[in-house]
Amino acid sequence: xxxxxxxxxxxxxxxxxxxxxxxxxxxxxxxxxxxxxxxxxxxxxxxxxxxxxxxxxxxxxxxxxxxxxxxxxxxx
Amino acid sequence: xxxxxxxxxxxxxxxxxxxxxxxxxxxxxxxxxxxxxxxxxxxxxxxxxxxxxxxxxxxxxxxxxxxxxxxxxxxxxxxxxxxxxxxxxxxxxxxxxxxxxxxxxxxxxxxxxxxxxxxxxxxxxxxxxxxxxxxxxxxxx
Numbered sequence: 321x322x323x324x325x326x327x328x329x330x331x332x333x334x335x336x337x338x339x340x341x342x343x344x345x346x347x348x349x350x351x352x353x354x355x356x357x358x359x360x361x362x363x364x365x366x367x368x369x370x371x372x373x374x375x376x377x378x379x380x381x382x383x384x385x386x387x388x389x390x391x392x393x394x395x396x
Numbered sequence: 397x398x399x400x401x402x403x404x405x406x407x408x409x410x411x412x413x414x415x416x417x418x419x420x421x422x423x424x425x426x427x428x429x430x431x432x433x434x435x436x437x438x439x440x441x442x443x444x445x446x447x448x449x450x451x452x453x454x455x456x457x458x459x460x461x462x463x464x465x466x467x468x469x470x471x472x473x474x475x476x477x478x479x480x481x482x483x484x485x486x487x488x489x490x491x492x493x494x495x496x497x498x499x500x501x502x503x504x505x506x507x508x509x510x511x512x513x514x515x516x517x518x519x520x521x522x523x524x525x526x527x528x529x530x531x532x533x534x535x536x537x
Contacts, residue, residue, distance in 0.1 A: 354481050357481070357510040358482060358510075358512065358532055360507060360512075361507035361510050361512040361532065364505075364507050364509075365505045365514070370508065370509070371507075372509060376509055
């Protein structure tokens with residue numbers, strides 16, 4: 321299982337060292353609407369979780385993703 | 397092929413579901429694809445040129461197989477409600493005019509919240525894989 325930073329780096333094609341919990345969609349050129357949906361689908365498959373619409377809408381930055389996943393008792 | 401797409405709701409699509417169809421590739425297919433794509437490369441269009449290459453005869457455009465993947469998604473699985481978002485296809489063997497190919501796809505992932513399904517695809521000719529890849533498609537409401 322890839323950790324969250326690896327997953328983000330590979331999906332959005334950005335250097336792993338540039339990723340922080342404060343990073344938002346504005347910091348990632350490839351974070352467009354379709355690619356974001358694909359990322360959520362990949363996230364669910366990678367960690368065998370199901371996100372709700374409320375959780376998806378709550379995501380504003382990388383740290384939000386981390387909190388949501390960790391709340392499901394997944395160690396990333 | 398008829399022109400009526402299958403109509404699957406997201407709820408009815410499960411991981412492991414599959415579908416397939418066959419298509420006999422004709423000279424007309426290659427001519428029409430050249431016209432649509434603007435790709436008149438002699439490897440596809442010129443028998444004497446292609447005969448002088450290591451392939452020995454004209455090769456069907458790889459993206460014609462990609463177009464068959466579009467047919468799979470739009471007409472078979474998910475069908476009517478499909479919106480193709482991402483397609484990755486790898487061409488493994490050349491395909492020639494006159495071959496019959498089978499396009500087979502299997503649902504390998506489903507995200508309810510995004511309404512996206514992941515489909516693994518293989519294209520066969522004579523039981524040999526000539527292309528493979530995956531697509532992500534959104535299943536509209």
